[in-house]
Amino acid sequence: xxxxxxxxxxxxxxxxxxSVACKxxxxxxxxxxxxxxxxxxxxxDQNWTVVKAELPQQDGQTVQRFVKQQCLHCEQxxxxxxxxxxxxxxxxxxxVVYHPDLCVGCRYCMIACPFAIPKYExxxxxPLVTKCxxxxxxxxxxxxxxxxxxxxxxALRHGDREALLAAAWQTIRHDSRxxxxxxxxxxxxGTAWLYLSDIPFQELGFKTDVGQHPLPAATNTFxxxxxLLAAAWxxxxxxxxxxxxxxxxxxxxxQKEEA
Amino acid sequence: xxxxxxxxxxxxxxxxLRLLGSGMAxxxxxxTAGPSARAASTGWLPxxxxxxxxxxxxxxxxxxxxxxxxxxxxxxxxxxxxxxxLEVCQRSQSVYGYYELPLKNDIxxxxxGQCSLWCPTGAIVERDGIAALEAALADxxxxxxxxxAPATRVALGEEFGLPPGSLVVGQQVAALRQLxxxxxxxxxxxxxxxxxxxxxxxxxxxxxxxxxxxxxxSCCPGWVKFCEYFYPELxxxxxxxxxxxxxxxxxxxxxxxERRQLAPQQIVSVAIMPCTAKKFxxxxxxxxxxxxxxxxxxxxxxAKLLKKKRISLADLPAAAYDDLLGQASGAGAIFGTSGGxxxxxxxxxxxxxxxxxxxxELLAFKAVRGLAGVKEATIAxxxxxxxxxxxxxxxxxxxxxxxIKSGERRWDFVEVMACSGGCIAGGGQPRTMLPPQDELRxxxxxxxxxxxxxxxxxxxxTDNPAIQExxxxxxxxxxxxxxxxxxxxxxxxxSSQLTASSGATxxxxxx
Numbered sequence: 001x002x003x004x005x006x007x008x009x010x011x012x013x014x015x016x017x018x019s020v021a022c023k024x025x026x027x028x029x030x031x032x033x034x035x036x037x038x039x040x041x042x043x044x045d046q047n048w049t050v051v052k053a054e055l056p057q058q059d060g061q062t063v064q065r066f067v068k069q070q071c072l073h074c075e076q077x078x079x080x081x082x083x084x085x086x087x088x089x090x091x092x093x094x095x096v097v098y099h100p101d102l103c104v105g106c107r108y109c110m111i112a113c114p115f116a117i118p119k120y121e122x123x124x125x126x127p128l129v130t131k132c133x134x135x136x137x138x139x140x141x142x143x144x145x146x147x148x149x150x151x152x153x154x155a156l157r158h159g160d161r162e163a164l165l166a167a168a169w170q171t172i173r174h175d176s177r178x179x180x181x182x183x184x185x186x187x188x189x190g191t192a193w194l195y196l197s198d199i200p201f202q203e204l205g206f207k208t209d210v211g212q213h214p215l216p217a218a219t220n221t222f223x224x225x226x227x228l229l230a231a232a233w234x235x236x237x238x239x240x241x242x243x244x245x246x247x248x249x250x251x252x253x254x255q256k257e258e259a
Numbered sequence: 260x261x262x263x264x265x266x267x268x269x270x271x272x273x274x275x276l277r278l279l280g281s282g283m284a285x286x287x288x289x290x291t292a293g294p295s296a297r298a299a300s301t302g303w304l305p306x307x308x309x310x311x312x313x314x315x316x317x318x319x320x321x322x323x324x325x326x327x328x329x330x331x332x333x334x335x336x337x338x339x340x341x342x343x344x345l346e347v348c349q350r351s352q353s354v355y356g357y358y359e360l361p362l363k364n365d366i367x368x369x370x371x372g373q374c375s376l377w378c379p380t381g382a383i384v385e386r387d388g389i390a391a392l393e394a395a396l397a398d399x400x401x402x403x404x405x406x407x408a409p410a411t412r413v414a415l416g417e418e419f420g421l422p423p424g425s426l427v428v429g430q431q432v433a434a435l436r437q438l439x440x441x442x443x444x445x446x447x448x449x450x451x452x453x454x455x456x457x458x459x460x461x462x463x464x465x466x467x468x469x470x471x472x473x474x475x476x477s478c479c480p481g482w483v484k485f486c487e488y489f490y491p492e493l494x495x496x497x498x499x500x501x502x503x504x505x506x507x508x509x510x511x512x513x514x515x516x517e518r519r520q521l522a523p524q525q526i527v528s529v530a531i532m533p534c535t536a537k538k539f540x541x542x543x544x545x546x547x548x549x550x551x552x553x554x555x556x557x558x559x560x561x562a563k564l565l566k567k568k569r570i571s572l573a574d575l576p577a578a579a580y581d582d583l584l585g586q587a588s589g590a591g592a593i594f595g596t597s598g599g600x601x602x603x604x605x606x607x608x609x610x611x612x613x614x615x616x617x618x619x620e621l622l623a624f625k626a627v628r629g630l631a632g633v634k635e636a637t638i639a640x641x642x643x644x645x646x647x648x649x650x651x652x653x654x655x656x657x658x659x660x661x662x663i664k665s666g667e668r669r670w671d672f673v674e675v676m677a678c679s680g681g682c683i684a685g686g687g688q689p690r691t692m693l694p695p696q697d698e699l700r701x702x703x704x705x706x707x708x709x710x711x712x713x714x715x716x717x718x719x720x721t722d723n724p725a726i727q728e729x730x731x732x733x734x735x736x737x738x739x740x741x742x743x744x745x746x747x748x749x750x751x752x753x754s755s756q757l758t759a760s761s762g763a764t765x766x767x768x769x770x
Contacts, residue, residue: 013360021340023335063361064365150318152320152322152342
C-alpha cells in the first residue's frame with residue numbers, strides 16, 4: 001500500500017495546527033523571521049510545512065483560502081534520481097525520505113525538484129538539506145503523519161493513495177463547487193499528496209506547469225547508457241593502448257635490425 | 260621515476276603518519292559536530308502524543324485565529340494542540356463549528372477571549388495594549404484618562420495573591436494614579452448611564468406596537484458581534500445604547516473635555532476591562548470620527564503593568580475615583596455579573612414608573628442571579644408585568660434567540676452575556692483557575708453584590724446624583740438628540756461574512 005494524503009482546501013480554516021505538529025514531532029526550532037502561517041508563510045529549512053493564506057476571487061468576491069505546503073512525495077521523485085549519493089530514497093510506502101548521513105551537500109535535489117521543496121540550512125556550519133519526511137517513522141508504525149492527525153476540520157485525510165484518489169473523484173462528482181481536477185493525481189507523474197479545491201489551482205499559488213510525465217524519465221532515456229558508455233570507452237582506450245604499444249615495439253625492433 | 264622517488268624520500272614515515280592522523284581527527288570532529296540523522300525523529304510532544312501506536316492521538320488541533328485579530332493573539336511556540344480552545348469555542352460559545360466551510364473572507368471570532376482562559380500553556384493571550392499605553396503616558400502633550408470596569412475590582416487582587424472576589428476598588432484607583440493617569444473614572448457610572456438610556460428605550464418599545472420586543476441588551480461586545488454574525492434578523496431588537504465603556508469614552512471626549520476645556524483630540528481614553536472583546540469594540544467609531552476609547556487593557560494586562568512598575572496593589576492605601584464621571588450606584592456595580600443589567604434596568608423602570616424606591620425583591624432580584632445558562636423571570640412594574648430572560652454563554656443564548664426568531668416565545672427584555680458568569684469571568688480576567696470554575700465565578704460575583712448591598716450610597720441608577728447632574732446640565736433627557744448622538748450606536752450585519760450552520764456540520768471535529 002502506498003500512503004497518501006488528501007487535502008481538501010475548502011475545509012482548511014488556517015488554524016496552523018499541522019505546522020505546529022510538524023515542529024513538535026520533528027523537534028524543529030521556531031524561527032521568528034520564517035512565519036509558518038499567513039500571507040508571508042514560506043517553506044524554509046526550519047519550516048517543513050506551512051499554511052499559506054491566499055486571497056483569490058470567487059464570484060467577484062475576495063475569499064480566503066489556506067494552502068498547506070510541504071513535500072508532495074512524488075511517486076517518481078526527481079530529487080532521488082538527481083542524488084548520486086542515494087541520500088534521497090522513495091520507500092515502497094510512498095514516503096520520499098532524506099538520509100542526512102549520506103548527503104554530500106551538493107544540492108542537486110533542490111535544482112531537480114519541480115516544486116522547489118528541499119531547503120538548505122544556509123546558516124549552519126555544516127549545512128544539510130531539509131524537507132518533509134512524511135513522518136516515515138510514524139508511517140512505519142501504522143500511524144498517520146503528525147500533521148494529518150491534528151487537523152480539527154478533517155481537511156487533511158491520510159490513507160491509501162488509490163482509495164483517497166477514488167474518494168476525491170467521488171467528492172468532485174457529487175459537489176459541483178469543486179473544480180474537476182485533483183492536483184497531484186498526474187502532476188510530475190503523480191504525487192502521494194493530493195489536493196481538492198473550489199478555486200483554480202494556479203490562483204492559489206500551485207505550480208501547474210510541471211507536466212504529467214515523471215521527471216526522472218526525461219533523463220533516464222539517455223542517462224541509462226552511461227555505464228555501458230563508460231565500459232565501452234575503457235575497452236576502446238585499452239585497445240588503442242595495446243595497438244600503439246605494439247606499433248612502438250615493432251618500430252623499435254625495426255631500428256635494431258637496421259643497426 | 261627518478262624524480263618521484265626523490266620527493267617521497269623527503270617525507271619521513273613518522274611525518275606521513277602524523278599527517279594521516281591529523282587528517283582523520285579533523286574528519287571525525289567534522290562528522291561529530293555536524294547534524295545528526297533526521298529520518299527518525301525524537302522530538303518532544305505532549306504526553307498524549309508521545310508514543311507510537313494505532314490508538315487515535317488525543318491531540319485535537321486548535322481554533323483558527325486571524326493574524327490581524329484585534330483582541331487575541333497566539334504564540335505558536337507555546338501551543339501544544341490540546342484542543343481546549345476548540346472545546347470552549349464550540350461547546351460553550353457556539354462559534355467554532357457553527358459556520359459552513361469553506362470560509363468566506365473572514366475567520367469568524369467574537370473576541371470573547373474564553374480560549375485565553377482555557378489555554379493551559381498561555382499560548383493564547385490578549386493583543387498587547389501596554390506598549391501603546393506607556394507611549395501615551397510618556398507623551399506630555401496627551402491627557403491620559405482611564406476608566407475601570409465593574410468586574411476588574413473583584414478580580415485584580417487575585418494577581419497579587421488575594422483570594423478570589425477580594426474587593427480592591429480603592430487600591431486599583433490608587434495604583435492607576437501612581438501610573439500617572441490624569442483622571443480615574445468609574446465605568447459603573449457609565450453603567451448607570453446605560454441603564455438610563457436602555458431603560459428609556461425599553462419604555463419606548465413597550466409603548467409602541469411595532470413588535471420590536473424583546474429588547475436585547477447591547478453591553479457585551481462579544482454578544483453584539485455574535486448577533487451581527489448569526490442573528491442579523493434580531494439586530495433591530497438590539498438596544499441602540501452603547502456599552503458602558505463606549506458611553507464613558509464618549510462622555511470623556513465631550514462632557515469632560517468641555518468641563519476641563521480640553522480638545523477631544525488631546526485626550527487619550529483608556530479602559531481597564533475584564534474583556535478581550537472590548538479591544539475590538541473600541542474600534543467602532545464614536546463621535547466625529549474619534550474613537551470613544553483609544554486603548555483597552557485587560558485586567559491581566561493591568562496586573563502585568565503594575566508588576567513591571569513594581570507597584571504592589573495589596574499594600575496601597577485606598578484612593579477615590581474622580582468626582583466627575585466617578586460616582587456610581589449599586590446597580591452600576593452589578594453590571595459585571597450575569598443578571599446585573601436586568602436587575603439594574605428593573606430597578607430603574609420601577610423607580611421611573613412608580614416615582615418611588617423599588618421594592619426589596621428588586622434590590623435582591625434572586626431570579627436573575629446565579630450561574631444557570633438561561634434564567635427566566637417576571638418583573639412586576641406598576642404599569643405592567645415584564646417577562647425577561649437572562650442568558651450567559653453564547654451557546655445557551657441560542658436557545659432563547661431561536662425561540663425569539665421563530666416567534667415561539669415572547670419576552671419583553673432579554674439580557675445576553677457572552678461569557679458564562681458575565682464580565683466577572685470575562686476573557687480578560689486573571690487566570691486564577693484553569694479552566695475557570697463556578698467557584699471562582701461565584702466568589703467574584705459575591706464581591707459585586709456586596710458592593711451593591713453594603714457599600715453603595717444609592718441602589719438605583721436614577722438616584723445617582725452625578726447622573727442627574729449630567730442630564731440636567733448637558734444631555735437633557737434620556738433619548739434626547741444629544742444623547743442619541745453621543746450614547747447610541749448602529750450595528751452592522753455581518754452575516755454575509757460567513758455561512759451560518761446549526762453546528763452539526765461545518766467544523767465538527769473528527770477523531
